[in-house]
Amino acid sequence: MSEQRSSEEKNADNKASDQSIRYVNLYETPDKIYTRRITGFFQNIRRYTGLPLIAAYLLLPWLVIDGRPAVLFDLPARKFHVLWMTFWPQDFMLLAWLLIISAFSLFTVTVLLGRVWCGFTCPQTVWTMMFMSVEHIVEGDRNKRIKLDRQGWTFEKISKKTVKHSLWILIGFITGATFIGYFVPIRELLAGLIPFRNDLGMLQIGVSPVAAFWTLFFTTMTYLNAGWMREQVCKYMCPYARFQSVMYDSDTLAVHYDPKRGERRGTRKPTDDYKAKGLGDCIDCSWCVQVCPVDIDIRDGLQYDCINCGLCVDACNAVMDKMKYPRGLIRFTSEDELKTGKTRFIRPRLFGYSFAVLAMISAFSYVLLSRTALSVDVIRDRGARLYRIAGDQVQNVYTIKINNMDDEPHEYSIELDGKYPFELRNYRPMRIEAGEVFTLPLRISIPRSELNTEKAKLKFIVTAQDDPELQAVETTNFIGPAVKKRR
Numbered sequence: 001m002s003e004q005r006s007s008e009e010k011n012a013d014n015k016a017s018d019q020s021i022r023y024v025n026l027y028e029t030p031d032k033i034y035t036r037r038i039t040g041f042f043q044n045i046r047r048y049t050g051l052p053l054i055a056a057y058l059l060l061p062w063l064v065i066d067g068r069p070a071v072l073f074d075l076p077a078r079k080f081h082v083l084w085m086t087f088w089p090q091d092f093m094l095l096a097w098l099l100i101i102s103a104f105s106l107f108t109v110t111v112l113l114g115r116v117w118c119g120f121t122c123p124q125t126v127w128t129m130m131f132m133s134v135e136h137i138v139e140g141d142r143n144k145r146i147k148l149d150r151q152g153w154t155f156e157k158i159s160k161k162t163v164k165h166s167l168w169i170l171i172g173f174i175t176g177a178t179f180i181g182y183f184v185p186i187r188e189l190l191a192g193l194i195p196f197r198n199d200l201g202m203l204q205i206g207v208s209p210v211a212a213f214w215t216l217f218f219t220t221m222t223y224l225n226a227g228w229m230r231e232q233v234c235k236y237m238c239p240y241a242r243f244q245s246v247m248y249d250s251d252t253l254a255v256h257y258d259p260k261r262g263e264r265r266g267t268r269k270p271t272d273d274y275k276a277k278g279l280g281d282c283i284d285c286s287w288c289v290q291v292c293p294v295d296i297d298i299r300d301g302l303q304y305d306c307i308n309c310g311l312c313v314d315a316c317n318a319v320m321d322k323m324k325y326p327r328g329l330i331r332f333t334s335e336d337e338l339k340t341g342k343t344r345f346i347r348p349r350l351f352g353y354s355f356a357v358l359a360m361i362s363a364f365s366y367v368l369l370s371r372t373a374l375s376v377d378v379i380r381d382r383g384a385r386l387y388r389i390a391g392d393q394v395q396n397v398y399t400i401k402i403n404n405m406d407d408e409p410h411e412y413s414i415e416l417d418g419k420y421p422f423e424l425r426n427y428r429p430m431r432i433e434a435g436e437v438f439t440l441p442l443r444i445s446i447p448r449s450e451l452n453t454e455k456a457k458l459k460f461i462v463t464a465q466d467d468p469e470l471q472a473v474e475t476t477n478f479i480g481p482a483v484k485k486r487r
Contacts, residue, residue, distance in 0.1 A: 032149070033231065035132060036142040036290040040314025046119070050126045058174070061181035073183050078435065088405045088435060090375060094368065101360045106240075108353040110247045112345075113332075114254035118240070119309030124233050127175070127226040128293065131168055138164040142290060168227045169219070176218030184211045231294040235305045245304055250335040251344045255308050257288075257299045257330050258338060265299075270323050281325050288312035288330055298330055308332075373406035376462045376472040381441070386479045393445040394480045395425070401439050402462055404432040410464035414442070417459040422446050422478065429465060444478060451480045 063070035065084060072081045080087040087094065106117055118125060139145045139160050148157055181189055184207065192207030193215065205212055225233055234241055248254070262282035268274045282299070289297045291311040296303050298312050316330040337343040381397040388395040402412055413429045416422045425443040432438045444458065458478045464470035 030232070031295075033293070033295045034142045034146050034290075035293055035311075036287065036315070037136050038287075038291045038311055038315050038318065040311075040317060042310025042314050046129065046309065049120050050129065053121060053126065054130075058178055061178060061186040069181075069185055071182055072185065075183060086373070086405070086407055088403070090403055090405065090437075091371075094364070094371075097360070097364050097367075101357065101364060104353060104357045104360065107247055108350065108357055110244055111249065111252060111350050111353055113308075114248065114252050115241075115244055115306065115308040118234065118238075118307035122307075124225060124238070125293075125307060125309065127171075127222060128230050130171060131226040131230075132293070134167045134171070135164060138167070165227075168223055172219040172222035172226075173215075175222040176215045176220075179218050180211055180215045183214075184208075189215070231305070234294055234307055241304060249347070249349060251347060253332050253334055253343070254302060255298055255306060255310060255313060255330065256302065256333050256335070256338055257282075258328070258333075259299075260338070262299065262329050281320070281323075281329050283319065283323060285319055287315040287319055291315045302335075372470060372472060373404070374412075374462065374464070374470050374472045375403040375405065376460060376474045377401040377403075378460050378474045378476045380476065380479075387481065389448070389481070390445070392448050394448050394451055395443055395445040396478050398442045398444065398460075398476065399439060400442055400460060400462075400474075401437055402430075402432055403437045404434060406464075406470065407434050409433045409436075410466060410470065412462050413465055415461040415463070416444065417461055418457055418478070420446055420450055420456055420478075422458055446478070446480075448481070451478075452483055454480055454482055456480070 060071045061069055065081075068081055070081070070083055072079075074081065078089050080091075109117060135145065139148055148160065151157060177189060177193070178186070189207055189211060192205055193212065195203045195205050198204045229237075262280045264278060264280055265282040265284040266274070266277070266279040267283055267285075268277070268279060274280075286297075288299065289295070289312075291314070292298070293309065293311065294305050294307060296306055298306065310332065313330050313332065317327045320327050320329060334343040377400070379399045379401075381399060386396075388397075400414070404410060404412075409431060411429050411431045414424065414427060416424060422444050423446065425445055427442060430438060430440065456478045458476055460474045460476070462472050462474075
C-alpha cells in the first residue's frame with residue numbers, strides 16, 4: 001500500500017514538474033516585454049553611473065585641445081589624438097595592452113560582483129534604459145502601454161507612436177553622429193550633413209559619403225538595438241553573457257532570491273498571519289518579473305541572462321515595505337551566504353585577478369608616461385658579410401629606422417657610444433617629417449688595431465637637434481674578426 005502511494009506521489013510530482021517546464025521553440029517569436037517603472041536604490045545607482053558616462057561620451061568630441069578635438073582618431077592621417085597625447089599605428093601595442101587590462105578588470109569585477117558591468121554601465125543597457133524612459137514618458141507605464149498596443153490605430157495611438165519613434169531616431173542620430181565625431185571633427189561633420197544646392201542646383205552634403213554612411217549606419221543600429229532588439233542582444237548576441245558564468249564562484253555577489261525565506265509563495269493581506277498558513281514572505285505579486293528588462297523570474301534561481309541590474313531588488317523591497325516585511329527577500333548576495341550565512345570576500349581567484357590587473361596597470365602607466373615621440377630600430381644588415389675589412393678599418397653595415405611620432409618635423413642627429421672609438425661613415429643629420437618613418441643605411445668603422453674583441457656593444461643615440469629631450473637609444477652589437485691570441 002505504501003509502495004503504491006509512493007508511486008502515485010512520484011507520478012504527481014513528475015506531472016507537476018512537466019507542467020512547470022515551458023518548452024520554447026528555437027524559432028519562436030518572443031513576447032514583447034512591458035517593463036514596470038520602478039524607483040529605488042539600484043535604479044539611482046544606474047542613474048548616477050549612466051549619466052556621467054553619457055555626458056562624457058557626448059561632450060568629448062566637442063572639447064578642443066591645442067586647436068584640435070581632444071579625442072580624434074584621424075584615420076586618413078594615421079594619427080590618434082587622446083587628450084594631450086598623439087598615438088601612431090606603431091603604438092597599437094599600447095591599445096592591445098589596454099584591451100587586455102580592460103578584459104582582466106572585467107574578470108576581476110565579475111568574480112567579486114557578478115555581471116554588474118552589464119547591469120549598470122554596458123552601453124546596450126544604458127541606451128536601452130534611455131529608450132525605455134522615452135517609452136514611459138510618451139506612452140505611460142506598463143498597463144497603459146499594454147492597453148495602447150492592444151487597441152486599434154486611433155489618433156492617440158498613431159500620435160504617441162510617432163512621437164516615441166521620432167525621439168528614438170533623434171537619440172539614435174545624436175549617438176551615431178557623436179560616434180563618428182570621434183573620427184571626423186564633430187563641428188565639420190554636423191555642418192557638412194546639412195544639404196545645400198551646388199552650382200548645378202542639385203542637393204549635396206559637405207562631408208564625405210563614407211562619414212555620412214557610417215553616421216546613418218550607427219543611427220539605425222542604435223535605433224534597432226535599443227528600441228527593438230533590447231534583451232535579445234544581451235541574451236543571444238553578447239559573447240560575454242556566454243562565458244561570464246565560468247568566472248562565478250559560490251562567493252560571487254549576484255542577485256539572488258532567498259527561497260528559505262520566500263517559500264511557500266502565496267497571496268495574502270498585510271494583516272494576515274501568513275506563517276500560520278505555511279506561507280513564506282513572497283506574496284507572488286510578480287513585480288520582480290514585471291520590472292526585469294530581460295524578462296526572467298529570479299525566483300527560478302541564478303540564470304545566465306540575468307544582467308544583475310538590481311531592478312527586481314528595488315521592486316521586491318518596495319513590496320516588502322508595503323507589507324511591512326523585512327527587506328532583502330531578493331538581494332545582492334552569494335550562494336554561500338544563502339546556504340551558510342557567510343561570504344568570503346578575499347579568496348585566491350579574486351586575489352590573483354587583482355594582482356594581475358595592478359601589475360599590468362603599473363607596467364602600462366610606466367610605458368605610457370615614459371613614452372617619447374621618437375622610436376628607433378637598428379638592424380644589422382643580414383644580407384652582407386658579418387664585417388668588412390677596408391684597409392686597416394673593420395666595418396659593419398646597419399639599417400636604422402627612425403620614427404618621428406611628434407606633431408612637428410625635426411632634424412635628427414645620430415651619435416655612437418661604446419667602449420671602442422666607433423665612427424660613422426658618410427653620415428649627415430636628416431630632416432624627418434611628423435609621422436614619417438625614415439630608413440637609413442649606415443656604415444660603422446673602427447681601426448682594426450683598436451678592436452680587441454669579436455663582439456662589442458654599440459649604442460645608437462638619436463636626438464632631435466631643436467629638442468634635446470626628444471631622444472631615443474638603441475643598443476646593438478658590432479662584429480669584428482677573430483682576435484689572435486698572443487703566445
